[in-house]
Amino acid sequence: MASYKRVALSTQSAQRNTDETNLIHGTESTMASLTTLSLSSTSSLWYHCTKPDSLFNLRYSRTITCMAAATKVIPSIIVGGGRVGKALQDMGGGDDLLVKRGQPVPIDFPGPILVCTRNDDLDAVLQSTPKSRWSDLVFFQNGMLEPWFESKGLGDADQVLAYFAVSKLGEPPVDGITDTNPEGLTAAFGKWGSAVAARLEAGGLSCKVLEKEPFEKQMLEKLIWIAAFMLVGARHPGATVGIVEKDFRSEVGSLIEELASAAAAEKGIFFEEGIEDRLCAYARAVSHFPTAVKEFKWRNGWFYSLSEKAIAQGKQDPCPLHTSWLKDLNIVQ
Template sequence: MTRNCNENGLWTNPICHPTNEWFSLSLPPHQSPQRNTNPILHGTTAPSSTMANLTTISLSSTSSLWYHCTKPNSLFNLRHSSPTSRTITSMAAATATKVIPSIIVGGGRVGKALQDMGGGGDLLVKRGEPVPIDFPGPILVCTRNDDLDAVLQSTPQSRWSDLVFFQNGMLEPWFESKGLGDADQVLAYFAVSKLGEPPVDGITDTNPEGLTAAFGKWGSAVAARLQAGGLSCKVLEKEPFEKQMLEKLIWIAAFMLVGARHPGATVGVVEKDFRSEVGSLIEELASAAAAEKGIVFEKGIEDRLCAYARAVSHFPTAVKEFKWRNGWFYSLTEKAIAQGKQDLCPLHTAWLKELNIVQ
């Protein structure tokens, strides 16, 4: 990605910036493609045993939280500033959360940040190295999407059920092709500017409680690790998680494509100067995704996605990792045309052709 967030940088941001790893944005579930409505994010949170250790803090208009756990038993350090007041759920102390030792696949910014959140008992496995069969706990996969086949080959099949994927984009077709079923996933909305630096939570003005979400049998363990690092994380069931995943996918596909039509435009420029274009595309893609998956998004999807764009306004735009992002929507177009039906994403298709991304 042209300085787009790569899968390894979970920002899950649609963009993986070379100096900023934001873990993308999946916004609240159940949205119908309507605009200018108040967003509501539903979903289950971490187990009560974990939530009991959480403290809600209201910050003034001149400050926000940036927690960094320097040692397993240290308190979080407060710094960073923000023009808006926000309410953040955070850990009162690192000692309140038990972090399960894990295998971390990928030694990039995200993998290193996850390792720093642990208590020193994690095992870091770099790309190409075998994943041991006798190390219990979750296996946190923090590589690029295109490296996933290699990761699977390096992991004993008996441990596949312990894999937790932090990648951006639409992974379901790949999961199905590998027989992974409802694999554990994390929608990560935090940024890691440089290797070794503490992550910064991705909080928006419409979702001050944070957007990061985890799904699967290791969901609570992942949430505990992130909370130990001062980050927000909720644990969701399959349906609400899928809706948030699709919102994140829509954000990446829409903002990157509109930005590519206006060379040099950042995510913030797209949100500010080309709101009509991106709003129309968001509505179109949300409608197509809802029809394909048989779901209903919550109202206010455009507002939520634009709020996220404002939170990462300096990020550059470019259509990258087509197979995992815009390619999923184009596959819906190809399927409809093959069946003699109307294209559900005509604007998306026209702009892809305009940029010679598809023929």
């Protein structure tokens, strides 16, 4: 599939064309396989748009190619040559600069700096980036980054919540569109938010640009998703997130409720109703993902820090189930 031509299909343009909308939402039989987007599917939007004998290609290639040409992708520095970094580079126009881990970030290459490394490599990335360019950093990492941002004086740094998946290096990403959020969940925040959205849309992915408060809520929801599904899955060795959603819904639902309550109290926010349904819908969209409690400091560790703080103050643990299961797995003592 890597040899196929990349094309873009934005939600807004699709809504202006009834036939395209019907195809995207699977109301025509030739595209029924796209109604459920998951990594286990061998069909992708790019495949159907570019396969030579595809009906979709015959009827819509001219329209979509024009839309792709109209999408301006700003040349960027991409830090990290893994699955996400390579996918972002493929969405560009060939003018990006790929910087691998440990290499210096140049000062004279304008545009955003898309950081696609592991969380534990962020200190090294910052050290390799001229301080005058820190405001151009755009972080694609999962997890709770706010404490790290504050410790580095980064303030409201640009971030992207990437609700798409790249199964292997060089393969096209699959959008995390769900039955509860058919418009897509990927979101960007910050001064380069629109530039990131344009790049993702050029790659056939959805992306919305949010202000700080709604972005923070969505960031916390994704953090809850990772913490809850990974921990419940770790309790059942071999379980994927799809198995957790299907066979252990009651466990993960209880944990989602607990973590959401703790996060809302800590941040002074309210989550919209239906958070469990939204997070379970995403689990179905990426059902084959394996589960494991990783990058503890950035994920489950944030919730455990809330527990430690409350207990130190003589208060009840806001996340007793979470704490108990972490101890059962010997992740904490």
